[in-house]
Amino acid sequence: MLHIASRMNRIQPSPSSMAGQRARELRAAGRDIVGLTSGEPDFDTPEHIKDAVQVALAAGQTKYTDVAGTPELRAAVADKFRRDNELDYAPGEVIVGTGGKQVIFNAFMCTIEAGDEVIVPTPYWVSYPDIVRLADGQPVFVDCPPEKGFKLQPEDLERAITPRTRWLVMNAPNNPSGAAYTRAELKALTDVLMRHPHVMVMTDDIYEHILYDGREFVTPAQVEPGLKDRTLTVNGVSKSYAMTGWRIGYGAGPAALIKAMVKLQSQSTSNPSCVAQAGALAALTGPQDFIAARAAEFQARRDTVVGWLNAIPGVSCHLPEGAFYVFPSCAALMGTRTPQGRHIAGSDDFVLYLLEQEGLALLQGTAYGVPPYFRISFATSLARLEEGCGRLARACEQLRR
Ligand SMILES: Cc1ncc(COP(=O)(O)O)c(C=O)c1O
Numbered sequence: 001m002l003h004i005a006s007r008m009n010r011i012q013p014s015p016s017s018m019a020g021q022r023a024r025e026l027r028a029a030g031r032d033i034v035g036l037t038s039g040e041p042d043f044d045t046p047e048h049i050k051d052a053v054q055v056a057l058a059a060g061q062t063k064y065t066d067v068a069g070t071p072e073l074r075a076a077v078a079d080k081f082r083r084d085n086e087l088d089y090a091p092g093e094v095i096v097g098t099g100g101k102q103v104i105f106n107a108f109m110c111t112i113e114a115g116d117e118v119i120v121p122t123p124y125w126v127s128y129p130d131i132v133r134l135a136d137g138q139p140v141f142v143d144c145p146p147e148k149g150f151k152l153q154p155e156d157l158e159r160a161i162t163p164r165t166r167w168l169v170m171n172a173p174n175n176p177s178g179a180a181y182t183r184a185e186l187k188a189l190t191d192v193l194m195r196h197p198h199v200m201v202m203t204d205d206i207y208e209h210i211l212y213d214g215r216e217f218v219t220p221a222q223v224e225p226g227l228k229d230r231t232l233t234v235n236g237v238s239k240s241y242a243m244t245g246w247r248i249g250y251g252a253g254p255a256a257l258i259k260a261m262v263k264l265q266s267q268s269t270s271n272p273s274c275v276a277q278a279g280a281l282a283a284l285t286g287p288q289d290f291i292a293a294r295a296a297e298f299q300a301r302r303d304t305v306v307g308w309l310n311a312i313p314g315v316s317c318h319l320p321e322g323a324f325y326v327f328p329s330c331a332a333l334m335g336t337r338t339p340q341g342r343h344i345a346g347s348d349d350f351v352l353y354l355l356e357q358e359g360l361a362l363l364q365g366t367a368y369g370v371p372p373y374f375r376i377s378f379a380t381s382l383a384r385l386e387e388g389c390g391r392l393a394r395a396c397e398q399l400r401r
Contacts, residue, residue, distance in 0.1 A: 011130040015367035023361040034388045035361040036376045039175065040244040041324070043294055045279070049241065052282030053275055061278055065271040068262045069096025069250070073277050076284040077250045080235075084208070086222050087233065089252040095261050096280070098272045100206050100236035100249030105131050106261040107202060107232050107251065108167070112137035116166040121152040123327065123368035125175045125204065137166065141369055146318065146329070150177035154188045161192075167200045168193065170220060173207040176327045176368045176375040178320020180211055183218045190224035201231040206249070209240040209291045211322040212299045229254050239324075240291055241283040248272055248280040298324050301378045301385065308389040309376075314396050324379040327365070331372045336399035344399065347372045357398070358391035 016039055023035035068074060074094040081087040097103040104127070112118065112135040120128050122141045129139040142160045144150045157168070170189075173180045181189070193199055201220050208217050221228040236249030251261070271277070302320060309317040309328050317328035336344050338353050347364040351374055354360040365373030378385055 007134060010133040014130075015126050016363060019361055019363055022355075026355075026359070026361075031359050033355075033359045033361055034384060034391060036378075036380065036385070036388045037361050037363050038377050038379060039325075041239065041242040041294065041379045042381065043242040045242050045246070046283075046286075046290060048286050049243070049279045049282045052286070053279045056278035057275065061274055063274065065274050065277060067266045067271050068094070068258070069272065070274075070277050070281070073250075073281045073284075076281050077252065080284050081233070081252055084217075085205075085219050085233070087219070087228070087252065090255070092255050093258055094250060094252045095258050095265070096248060096250045096272055096277065097261075097265060098249070098269055099238065099247045100204065100234050100251075101127060102247075102265070102269065102272075103232075103234050103236075103249045103251040103261070104128070104202065104204065105134075106264050107234075107253075107257065108132055108135040108137065110257065110260040110264055111135075111200065112166055115164065117162060117164045118166055119157070119160050119168045119199075120369075121169070121171075123150060123174065123177050123365070123370045123373070124169070125171055126367050128169050128171075129369075138164075140165070144177070144179065149318070149321070150174065150179040150327075151181060151185060152189060154192050157189055157192050158195075161196050161199060163198070165196070165199050167202050169202045169204065171204040171206075173211055173320070173322025175207065175323050176325045176363075176373075177318075178323045178325060178327065180215055180321040181218065183216065183223055186218050186220060186223045190220050190227055193220075194224065194226055197230070199230070201227055203231060203233050205233060205235045206239050207323040208235060210295050210298055210324055212295070212302065213321070215321060232257060237280045237283045241280075242294075243276075243279065243283065246273075246276040246279055248276045298378065301382060302326070304382060305376065305378050305385050305389065308386070309392075312389070312393045312396050314399070315392070324377060326376050326378060327368075327370075327373050328376070329373050330365075333396060333399055334372050336401055339398050339400075347374050350374065354392065354395050358395045360388055360391040360395065362388075362392075 019037040074091045114136040118132045120139045221231040232253035234251045237243040314333040351364040363375040
């Protein structure tokens with residue numbers, strides 16, 4: 001008799017993966033769908049990275065590697081942390097995994113005891129709470145107020161910490177809000193953490209290089225070196241190098257934590273794909289100049305899209321500081337009715353209406369813990385974004401009180 005373990009009832013399928021899947025199904029069924037859900041750059045992986053993989057394959061690099069990643073790639077990761085983040089890690093303090101997601105999964109599974117609390121600033125990337133729940137932990141959500149740029153406030157962090165707090169998860173630039181911290185804002189948070197030595201810090205820096213208006217990127221262990229021995233700094237090649245499908249992420253932190261994570265990985269996926277590791281090595285050690293050029297392109301799209309959105313009555317959008325998402329409010333449209341007479345009570349109803357009425361696929365704010373908002377990815381062409389915003393405007397116009 002088939003049995004599915006009860007722990008599976010604690011989690012939901014990833015809403016972003018589901019939305020992408022639904023858009024693909026509707027398209028396959030002949031509907032004209034504009035999908036703006038995708039969390040991946042529309043740019044291709046640069047040629048020099050693809051070329052490096054051909055060379056590695058020709059040289060027979062097709063075998064198992066160290067579980068934690070090849071020594072060359074771990075050294076390149078350590079160099080990257082020194083070069084970009086003023087962080088000094090030995091090879092034994094670095095792990096390479098199958099995406100940043102696996103690194104986060106490993107860390108939570110290795111450290112959370114039943115009932116331990118993990119502080120998740122809201123809005124949050126959809127996977128944090130469910131990975132915490134799979135690890136028997138308890139996500140503790142702390143609102144980051146829109147009027148404060150969706151940033152975690154030190155006094156709110158202080159209030160949320162209890163003796164059961166195991167981790168704080170930081171993610172900036174943030175998916176979905178785009179919020180990024182200045183050095184002073186981050187220092188105010190690390191000052192709180194210095195008063196609570198039992199709290200570990202997971203910082204998900206995956207959007208590090210997608211930062212706008214000349215902002216400086218900073219990460220917790222950099223602004224407060226006193227936190228380094230309890231911080232796991234997570235990053236990866238997915239977003240910066242347009243390598244989402246390659247599935248390479250990495251983390252650096254205290255040797256004992258990394259050792260446990262490698263042990264877990266040795267009993268799950270073993271090493272990340274050797275081919276993808278060769279690509280990631282070329283990404284981290286090769287030319288870096290295209291990253292800024294691509295970020296500039298994203299910034300231009302951001303400005304255009306935010307302008308279009310704020311011209312739609314009922315929609316209100318702040319200017320994200322980084323990442324490639326806009327996260328507008330649709331609060332003014334709650335309580336309206338669709339032409340078919342359906343009541344729009346929340347962003348789930350709103351997003352479903354957009355899909356059915358206009359063939360526009362977006363993501364609902366509830367997935368990120370903040371109704372009534374919605375997320376649009378602008379990692380796609382301006383033509384597609386213009387078509388999407390046009391459909392959104394048309395759909396909003398038809399809503400009545
Ligand atoms: C905030 C955040 N962290 C981690 C990831 C996962 O990245 P990876 O492809 O490295 O698993 C994503 C992907 O969307 C993300 O948005």
